[in-house]
Amino acid sequence: MTQNEIYGKKAHDLIPAGAHTYSRTDETFPGNAPRVIDHTKGVYAWDVDGNKFLDYGMACRSVTVGYGFERISDAAIAQIRNGNTATKASKVEVDAAETLVDLIPWIDMVKFAKNGSTVTTAATKLARAYTGRKYIARCLEHSFFSYDDWFIGDTVMNCGIPQEIRNLTIDFHYNDIESVKKMFEEHKGEIACLIMEPSESEEPENNFLQEVGKLCKENGTVYILDEMITGFRWDIQGACKYYGVEPDLVTYGKGMANGFSVTALGGKREIMDLGGLTPGKERVFLISTTHGAEMSGLGAFIETVKVYKELGVTDQIWKMGKKLCSGIAEIAKESGLSDYIYTTGAECSPNLVICGKDKKPSMEYRTVFLQELLNKGVLMPCIAIAYEHKDAEIDYTLDAVRSAAKVMTDALNGNVEDFITGNVIKPVFRKFN
Ligand SMILES: Cc1ncc(COP(=O)(O)O)c(C=O)c1O
Known part of the structure; x- marks a missing residue:
């Protein structure tokens, strides 16, 4: 058993929902997301097995400069x-x-x-x-x-x-x-x-x-x-x-x-x-x-x-947000996916939208997209840019987005379930578990 499995199980045995925020529970992430984080620094998080992730969740968006600044x-x-x-x-x-x-x-x-x-x-x-x-x-x-x-x-x-x-x-x-x-x-x-x-x-x-x-x-x-x-x-x-x-x-x-x-x-x-x-x-x-x-x-x-x-923290956040949004838009365009992968809202706090075949936001396709980002070491439950997301981090992220766009193309041309390796992401607000 991995440490993620051991701590993940303990978390659910000891804490209702396994975390102290519903948006930080396993069900809101794809199955290949880290179960339990050991430590964080800058804009990176390390799980209990020592895997490193470039983080865009930034602890429910609360860290705007960098972890442990x-x-x-x-x-x-x-x-x-x-x-x-x-x-x-x-x-x-x-x-x-x-x-x-x-x-x-x-x-x-x-x-x-x-x-x-x-x-x-x-x-x-x-x-x-x-x-x-x-x-x-x-x-x-x-x-x-x-x-x-x-x-x-x-x-x-x-x-x-x-x-x-x-x-x-x-x-x-x-x-x-x-x-x-x-x-x-x-x-x-x-x-x-x-x-x-x-x-x-x-x-x-x-x-x-x-x-x-x-x-x-x-x-x-x-x-x-x-x-x-x-x-x-x-x-x-x-x-x-x-x-x-x-x-x-x-x-x-x-x-x-x-x-x-x-x-x-x-x-x-x-x-x-x-x-x-x-x-x-x-x-x-x-x-x-x-x-x-x-x-x-x-x-x-x-x-x-x-x-x-x-x-000039907020200027830097805007700058990197703009770079990320225009990079995502460019990749989506190159891949013919502009209707399926896009961002909305202010560029200092972009909202990533992932759609299915009907061009409507889809949890299944979102799972496929975020799962592939995780395969590349990018943890992106939302996009919360911090001061320490610099050019190198955004460039790395855009490479991961390119790869996720390829998988999205395959999923849109095929059967989306075949591309999901774990659970489908679920929204917090729903009537039944
Ligand atoms: C807009 C907004 N208001 C209030 C809250 C509640 O904050 P807290 O989780 O610190 O209780 C949140 C948390 O996500 C939020 O996003």
Whole structure:
């Protein structure tokens, strides 16, 4: 038995689903993916059998500079040596808050946490407290906001969540301003907040973000933009800066601290301060956690911001994203596969689409494509480019894409099942296992 098999089996025996994130479980990868990773460095991962992979998952997109980037790790270690935690607010806690408030013009106050779900849920709670309303409006095309009931209850995996709670989340469509207007008309004066990502696999069109902002203002609804993925990737000031939009509340996470566990809820003082201690005001139990201000993560965050400014991290991410996207498009064209292999969305965070014979996205063909990339040592559950993906890595990846395009041609001309050596990749959100 290989170490991958031994640890892979243990993982499933000991941890429900075998991992702590559904998108990191075996079923979302082809069968030849590493089962368990031993260590990571730069943009590479080594599995427990010592196999090396060029990584594009980058730990659920949370590592935007590179795994174990020394300056950032050293800053975290310095805070560990500084005690790592304290009985009262720590100096690094205040310094980190100042760093974020100075960096983002539309943030007056900030609360840090450890997970993205904590801060998006806190944003919805704050909005309900601020408006006294019950409905949460969320963008239907955006795949994930929180593991909490307000969001999961509105997906097909709503088992364990009472209908009463599910009824309180309503939906609109991205880039479809009419769907937003209709929702506001149907729930006049009842929508506490509207939440979406500034951009996911599609970029905003016809000033969608600004138009939604206007509708929120007119309807007294709190406008929340979730920059978990887009923050620290589109721009150091996030996609809000890139697209020129100012939300009432904003959430960050992945990328803030190069993979250290730091997330943030920030926004306008009059809303954020509801969680404060202003005398006479009704108390709102905002985020209050034992580990939310762990000094190591916050030290890493402050250093990450310095690294971004000094090294031009987001410029490099865009540059390499453009190179990868145009390389993939060229290979697809040369192979006559432009309708079957392409990328969508912003080039700093491309969405890879793999289609079947009917030219519609296909899990079977995606499996074939990613399986061949893995045969070449490229691990690409998604495309999360980091600063340390340099020309050499992109060139290597494009060679692997060339090879995967050849296998795709054969699969499109034949029977796709014959090309799948393990399981077919499955989506996280489905009703039954
Ligand atoms: C857009 C978005 N919001 C929120 C979250 C939740 O973050 P976390 O996994 O840290 O709870 C994610 C995680 O994938 C995300 O992609």
